[in-house]
Amino acid sequence: MVDVLIFAEAYRSLGRPVLATGNAFDFRASCFDPKINTAIEALAISKTGRFDELVVDGHDISSSVMELPKQWSSIELTFVLDTSGMVPIFKNFDQLMARSKSFVRAQLPEVFYLLEEDILSSEEPFDKRIITLQSLCRLIVYLADLAHFHDEKESSDEYKLVFVAEDIAKGERAITLYPYLDRELLTFEVGTDLVDSLQMNSLDKSPHLFKERSIFRATLIEYLSGYHGGKERFKALVATWSQFLSLYGNNLSTYLSGFSFHKAKQEVAAAQLTIADQMSKVVSDISGKILGVPISLIAVIAISKADNALESSILVVGILMASALLAETLAAQKLQYDRIKHSRLILFSSHQQKLIQYPTDLRNYIHESVVALVANETKLKRSLLILRCLSWFPAMTAASVHAYIYRKDLTEGVMMIANFACGVIHRFCA
Known part of the structure; x- marks a missing residue:
């Protein structure tokens, strides 16, 4: 199992060497330090990649054996990060955002690491951009649960969420959102407490959950009907999230009063x-x-x-x-x-x-x-x-x-x- 925490600690112990290529970094040392042995062994344990080269005092060390001498004069290694998509380690924030298409369909990894920025998502002080990104990913997942239909084709370039009005006489019949992630969206603040409370697993806690979900959809259609295009609607929703929550609160209060x-x-x-x-x-x-x-x-x-x-x-x-x-x-x-x-x-x-x-x-x-x-x-x-x-x-x-x-x-x-x-x-x- 991949352990990002172990990798981050080992990578820092090695002095955070820069990536020589897109997914590999080199390390050299000409003076023995037991911390280097511990870090190299930790890299192997983390299972975040493989050693393309590991040379100690001119002798190749098999990565399958991984028995480092207790004393050495020089050591060289090349570590290649796994690029299968299963390892949440990224070169920088740009690479993280480039992978954003996969995050709109699932939760952002709980723990990930940015090499150049030296940012560990689970480590304080939390980077504001990471917090916003996590909130946006949760928001998209929660919206997918609230939508009547969503595109499940992972090969599709755009992720579609369709919301249908239950009362057509009140306005537009349906709208489509195209959730996406980019740096501009990270400048906004989005809270997910409301959409979290509207998930189906909260049915035991809220007797009016079905009606509240219906009111949320109707409010979403009402609020975004003036925008054109799924991406524009999603951006407007994120940018004016507080105004949308205010409208939803008013609509919910009207319903509860009537009830x-x-x-x-x-x-x-x-x-x-x-x-x-x-x-x-x-x-x-x-x-x-x-x-x-x-x-x-x-x-x-x-x-x-x-x-x-x-x-x-x-x-x-x-x-x-x-x-x-x-x-x-x-x-x-x-x-x-x-x-x-x-x-x-x-x-x-x-x-x-x-x-x-x-x-x-x-x-x-x-x-x-x-x-x-x-x-x-x-x-x-x-x-x-x-x-x-x-x-x-x-x-x-x-x-x-x-x-x-x-x-x-x-x-x-x-x-x-x-x-x-x-x-x-x-x-x-x-």
């Missing part, structure tokens, strides 16, 4: 149905029980047909108990009504606090829902109050009929109780 408003509308509708359903249950519960009022009134007729005061009294007590049970049932329904009203206040309070932030149609919808529910609550409260009063009507009627029929007996009984009380008071005072 939030739609969600709020659904929550209001669900709350309205829930409250209405609970009030309907209260009405259903009391509708069957209120039939006890006319039944109790019918029982009043039996009082007039009773044979004696005892039978009549038993009927009155029965009707009184029925009225009391019905009144308690209605009182329980009143408590249920209070809980429903409290729930309505809680469910709608958060939305009413945000009314200023909501659009007019949503504000009107919430206002209408609250007004309708309050009207239902008022009607239900009034019905419960009236029915609770009516629940005592049979008892009062029965007591009145019983008192009227047996008024003589009741009068005598009252007089007897009054006389008895007066006698007790008189004896107590005496």
Whole structure:
């Protein structure tokens, strides 16, 4: 496996000899130094090339054996760098940029070395051009993931990324980008945090990823529709990356606001149905029980047909108990009504606090829902109050009929109780 770090350290130990040809450098020394032995052995270990020549004290050393004497008087070598494209070592920045066509289809090597500039990409302080180049390569790879189509022919001179609009009515149908790399693009600053977050591997982190990717494509088409040519569009995107991010942020905010408003509308509708359903249950519960009022009134007729005061009294007590049970049932329904009203206040309070932030149609919808529910609550409260009063009507009627029929007996009984009380008071005072 190629190790650029080992090569860079060895190359520096040898004094960074210049390339004699396009991909080979020579080194000569006439004084023994153990660091030179270590560097030569490191070159072989790095697997970044081969020794075309290695002569120690006039004797050729086989690169396959690579056993250097522990002492020598002179040493000469020619090291040829691998040019297969698998070794990320370049003569200078110009050669790196000349290889840029291969980097638009894949990530820039994580570690690479520039011989003349003595720049190791992983070593601080980082060269600004290298940082920008790495960002551009990441940007191109991420754009390829976001594009609907891209040219996969490695032999093609131009790498094409095609973005298609999902809503043709809003503007241009599609655009094509031709990503490329050159020195001019390295003067711009490009951040890749956004496009990185839009990659498909971020699906678990963002529930709106598909919509965000769609908004990114639509924004890209909108932003670059005024430019002609794939390379011009790509250059404009890189040069004005911050303005593009601002437009995307505005478009995303518009979508999220609309999504939030739609969600709020659904929550209001669900709350309205829930409250209405609970009030309907209260009405259903009391509708069957209120039939006890006319039944109790019918029982009043039996009082007039009773044979004696005892039978009549038993009927009155029965009707009184029925009225009391019905009144308690209605009182329980009143408590249920209070809980429903409290729930309505809680469910709608958060939305009413945000009314200023909501659009007019949503504000009107919430206002209408609250007004309708309050009207239902008022009607239900009034019905419960009236029915609770009516629940005592049979008892009062029965007591009145019983008192009227047996008024003589009741009068005598009252007089007897009054006389008895007066006698007790008189004896107590005496």
